[in-house]
Structure formats: structure tokens, C-alpha cells
Amino acid sequence: SHMDPQSGGGRNKFMEFPYVSDPHRDLMVELVSMVETRLGSYLLPSNLPPDVQYYQNQNGTAHASLHIRSGLKSSTIDFILGSWIHFELPSGGALNITSLSAYLNTSTDAPNFLIELIRSSPTSLVLILDLPPRKDLVLHPEYLHTFYEDSQLDKQRQLLEKIPEVRPYFSSSLYIRCVVSPTAILVSIDTEAGRTDRMEEIIQDHVSPIAKEVIGMWLDRCACGEREVGESERAYLGKRDQVIKRKTIEIDLGSNLPRLFGEEVAARVLGAIQRKLDKV
């Protein structure tokens, strides 16, 4: 809940999602709450500096919040990372990005969780929703079977695909295309000009139930599932996880943060994230 003393004061600002629509905010708040309710006792309080929990650019056209909670060493959780970014476009309108990712540690080889909503206008949404695998699926068909075939994860992608406004989305980053699973939901949704109501309806009636189904699956089968991992496999997972985290942050934030918030703010925020990732 919002009163959870473990969560730290910055959580409230993060959980406000002040610039997005009600259905968009409701979805993000529900997902963060599902994770923190189920895994809360395994998560350390957020202890990011206040000027990283919430930051803005000099002329006040860009605002953002960051929420990171590390898992206890005895848990399966490496850390969870939530964020929102609001950026007023020079052309009018605004870009809003909200995301939640959860990384597991090397006590398990189960997949991570990732959701990102990129709203570049009221009638346009890019959705990324996936359980990114932690092993090379080509070499490990049994892992593919357990987490992706047996779980029938592709059904969720197929459900969304049926909506007429939904189109497959190809990330401009080839690395991001590689990181996701074969059941990843990577779609762009565009409603007719002026039909913001239809976009909100799609988020509420379709995106939201699918995202909750996927995160529920992740909580049950991945974060709380039992997996045996040997010594040499731990080393492999540790190395692969490290490359993913480094590359993903480089691609997601490395060029965007300096562009939106200036070099000084970007260095502060990236430094804080980097320290979190290296320490864990």
C-alpha cells in the first residue's frame, strides 16, 4: 500500500504517474502493486537519492521519476525498476513513457519481466510486454518449452493481435529485438485522429487484462517458481544478465537522458542506476 514504510517517500511520487491518462495510470499502479504485494517482504526499501527519485530538466519541459528496489540476497529477486518520463514536445503535445521491469538473480534461471508503454500522442501507443529469457533458447529447447510453450504465453499475444488497431512493432534497436522472447508482445496501437476514448478503452479492456495475466504468470512461475541452478550455470547466468543490463540501459537511457534532461542530470541518474546494478 502507499503507506508501506519500507517503500520510502519517493515511491509516492513515482506511483502518482501524474502525466498519463486514468486507464494508463491504473494499469501501472496495479502492476507495481501486484509485484510489491507479492514480493514486498523480499524487497529492500528504495534508497535512491531524492534528486534521482524525481528529476526534471532546466526549463521544466521534462519530468521523470525512478523507483528501484533491490531484492534480499536470500530471495530470487535481483531488483525491480519502475520509471516514468514526461517530455513536452516542441511541436506541442507530449511524450510519456512508463515502464516496470523485474530482474531475477542467479539463484534461478527463470525469465525476467518487462513492460513499457510509450505514448507519443493521445492516439498512439507502443507496448512492449514480455518475459525476457535468461538463456539462449536455441540451445535450450526444454527451457523454451517450460516457460513459453507450456505456459501458453503466445495466447496473450494472439488476443491482442486480433484488435484492428494493433500492428506488430519492430524496435529500431536490433539488440532489443534479440533480448525479448518469441512470445513477446511488441505492438504499436494507433486509433483514428481524435479517438482518444478508443485508445483508453483499448488500454483498459485489452492491454490491462493481458498485462496482469502475464505478470501473474511471471510471479507464479518465475519469481516464486522453484528452479535448480548449478555452480557453472550461475556463472553463465551472471555474465549474460550483466551484458543485458548494461546494453539495455545504454540503449534505453544512454542517449535519451542527455537529450531530454541535459548532461548533468543524465550523469547523476545514470550513475545512480549503474551503482545499483553493480552492487547487486
Add this chain to the structure above:
Amino acid sequence: SHMDPQSGGGRNKFMEFPYVSDPHRDLMVELVSMVETRLGSYLLPSNLPPDVQYYQNQNGTAHASLHIRSGLKSSTIDFILGSWIHFELPSGGALNITSLSAYLNTSTDAPNFLIELIRSSPTSLVLILDLPPRKDLVLHPEYLHTFYEDSQLDKQRQLLEKIPEVRPYFSSSLYIRCVVSPTAILVSIDTEAGRTDRMEEIIQDHVSPIAKEVIGMWLDRCACGEREVGESERAYLGKRDQVIKRKTIEIDLGSNLPRLFGEEVAARVLGAIQRKLDKV
């Protein structure tokens, strides 16, 4: 050329592609010829049994040809495999599948080549065209950069994506989705009812030049490119290649051949392929 004594008699039957349209046949013949012209001196003659080079089902509604040439031990080529299948549909019409794949051996870690055209009606085509990677791209961003970013392979995918009849295609096999690269062309092309001419135009003017560009890139950068591969990496490549070959054949042919040609023919053909793969 068709007179090449190295190629064996079965090559002629294979190269006939007797059931597909002229542009479709021209494309396949050109691709096989490009590979055999460039790599011919490194390839052993096809020595499949005649009843595997060409086979049919009992009531003559299904016909197929298979063409396999192994590479010399001193080359970078493991083997090339071409095939066509023609199957008269009970509903009328026919299903035609033509494919060419080229697998490299462990003296190099460069990507393989794959093209498959699945024609389930005169106005419907599924195209798979890719250089499937031989390493986990998540763990090896430098490999991704060399073969996929630096080569600008994605431009070919983007060219095809612009054609109005082209839609992204999702293989029903999650494993096949994993095996392909992030620049893979996986599309279904559907022209209006009766517009077979438009389909042939798309194959001739768009699919064909793109496929030739991609196979040219593969010949230059992969089959004939210089790569250094250490001892331990060879073992890794060998294992990963083996899993891919086993799984791909199981998915592609394991259930289709018995269904289309009956158990006896299927066992003969699959056995011959298996012996080729195991021997190399």
C-alpha cells in the same frame, strides 16, 4: 550449370521446380546457381539415393525432390540443402514449398543461410529469408554488430515491409521464431482474389532482388569471410548447430512428411537426411 558432372543426375530433377510459376522457379534456380557457382569447388556431388532425390506418395497427389551437397572438410561449408514439395489439396488447388538452406561448419562462426517460399494458393505466399545466427546474440553484441547492424541487413526487411500486400508472419513454432535473426524476413503476402499476376510481379520485382542481395551478402561475408574460431568455441558451435539441425528437421519434416507421403516414404527420406547430418 545443369551439365556439371559433380552435381549428379538428381540435380536436374531438383532444378526443374516443375510445379511453381516462372518467377518463383527463376528465383530458386538463380539462388541455387549463385551458391553452386561460387562454392561449387568446395562441394561434394549429391549422392542421395534416387528415391530420396525424387519421391512421391502412393496415389500420386504429393511429389517432392531433395538435393543435398556436403562441403569439403577443408571448406567452411557443412552442407547445402535444397528441396521442393508439391501437394494437391483435397479442396482443390495445391500447396508448393521450395527451400534452400546452407549450413557452415565449425571452422567459422558466421551465420547460415535460409530461404523458404510456402505457396498455399496462387495469391498467397509465406516467405522466410534469413541469415540465422550461430551464437547467442544477447551474449555477443559484437557478433550482432558485425553481421546484422554493420551489414545493414534490416534495410532489406524494411524494403519489403513497404509493399501494401506484405504483413509480418509469426511461425506457429516458437522454436523457429528463436532460430532466426532480428533482421529475419518473415512475411505473408496476400494479393486480391484472382490477382495471381500481382503475386508474380511481387516475387519478380521485390522478393527476387531482395533474396539475391541477402544471399550475395551471405556468400561474401559468411561463406567466404575470414573468422577466427578457438577450440572451445568450436565445441560450442558444434553443439548449438547440432541442436538447431535436429530441432529444425523435426519441426519442418517430422510431422509433415508422414502426413503428406505416408510413413514408409517419410522414414526413407528422414533417414537419408539424418545420415547426412550425422556423418558431416
